[in-house]
Amino acid sequence: MQSFDVNQEPWTTLQTRLDYRFRRPDLLYEAVCHRSYVNEQPDAGVADNERLEFLGDAVLDLIVSQELFLSYPKSQEGELTRIRAEVVAEPSLAAMARSLDLGLCLLLGRGERSSGGSDRSSLLANTLEALLGAVFLDGGLPAATKVIKPLIKPRIIHASKHAGHDFKSRLQEYLQAHKGGPPQYILSGMEGPDHDRHYTVQVMIDGRVHGQGHGRTKKGAEQAAARVALKTLEVD
Numbered sequence: 382m383q384s385f386d387v388n389q390e391p392w393t394t395l396q397t398r399l400d401y402r403f404r405r406p407d408l409l410y411e412a413v414c415h416r417s418y419v420n421e422q423p424d425a426g427v428a429d430n431e432r433l434e435f436l437g438d439a440v441l442d443l444i445v446s447q448e449l450f451l452s453y454p455k456s457q458e459g460e461l462t463r464i465r466a467e468v469v470a471e472p473s474l475a476a477m478a479r480s481l482d483l484g485l486c487l488l489l490g491r492g493e494r495s496s497g498g499s500d501r502s503s504l505l506a507n508t509l510e511a512l513l514g515a516v517f518l519d520g521g522l523p524a525a526t527k528v529i530k531p532l533i534k535p536r537i538i539h540a541s542k543h544a545g546h547d548f549k550s551r552l553q554e555y556l557q558a559h560k561g562g563p564p565q566y567i568l569s570g571m572e573g574p575d576h577d578r579h580y581t582v583q584v585m586i587d588g589r590v591h592g593q594g595h596g597r598t599k600k601g602a603e604q605a606a607a608r609v610a611l612k613t614l615e616v617d
Contacts, residue, residue, distance in 0.1 A: 385410050391485040398481050399512075401528050405519050408433075412515035413483075413508065415498070417490030430511035431576055437514030440522075441469055444529045448537060463547055467540040468533055471597050474506035477532045483508055503597070507577060548607035552584070555614060562587045564610070566603045569593070582606045586614075 386392070387406035392413075396402050403409045407427070416429040445468050449461045456464075467473060478484070484499040487508060498504050517525040552564055570581030582602035584592045591613055594605025 385488065391482065395481060395483065395486050399516070399528050400531075401516060401520065401524060403515070403519050408515040408519050409512075412511040413486050414488045415490065415493060415504065415508070417493035417498070418488040421490045430508060433511035433514035433518075434507050435514070435576055436517065437510035437512065438469075440517045440525050441510060441513055441529060441533075444526050445469060445533055445537070447526075448530065448533065452537070453541065464537060464540040466600065468536045470601055471502055471506045473536050474509050475502035477536070478505035478509040480532075481509075483512070503577070503579065506597075548604050548611055552607040552611050552614075555611065556586065559614075564591075564607070566606065568599060568602075584610045586610065 387396075387403060387409055392409060396409075411427050412430050412433050414425075414427050414429050416431065419425060419427065419429040442465070445465050446461075449456070449464055453461065453464075479500075483505055487499050487504070489498050493504075513525060513529060516528050549564075556562065556564060565585040567583045567585060568580060569583045572579050572581075577597075579595060579597060580599050580602040581593065581595050582599065582605070583590050584594075584603070584606040592606045592609030592611075594602045594607070594609055596602035596605050
């Protein structure tokens with residue numbers, strides 16, 4: 382059985398990087414426990430992190446929304462929504478998790494660890510959300526805000542300066558300029574449980590598939606597909 386001591390590495394380093402020390406170590410323990418670990422350790426006395434992930438997702442959305450609302454008073458709803466979507470997307474969350482070396486802190490089952498789960502983007506993103514949910518329960522909204530703001534600020538600044546990351550709009554504009562037909566987005570795959578769905582979307586242009594993308598939401602998968610299509614068309 383893998384032991385857990387909140388006062389030992391790598392969890393002390395994680396708390397230092399967060400600039401937050403848990404008053405309830407059990408919450409940190411739960412936040413880093415993947416379902417595969419709990420299934421292999423039925424006597425560990427801890428739940429997996431999926432409920433905390435659900436909570437952390439909502440807390441993160443709230444704090445990102447508040448930060449955007451206060452920082453960009455002249456931006457309209459659509460632009461704020463675009464920036465928020467980019468900040469809380471899986472690649473962004475996984476990058477935040479890697480900046481914390483969160484992969485070193487995960488408690489995974491043997492199979493999950495041997496298959497590279499500790500550096501899988503979807504797993505890191507989910508665990509980061511669970512960790513933020515744990516901070517919220519441990520210290521309330523002020524603590525969660527203090528932890529989350531340093532993580533999201535660089536992402537917000539980057540997203541706000543790169544309006545071109547709305548690949549669907551760029552693809553639409555490209556096709557209009559080149560007299561192409563309008564793009565059609567087709568959901569071609571959906572995997573995972575309700576709390577951790579992953580979507581695959583294809584973009585069709587004039588009856589041909591020009592790109593395929595994946596994401597945790599349909600909109601994210603559509604953006605990813607549009608990005609691939611743009612690269613293909615601009616190269617051609």
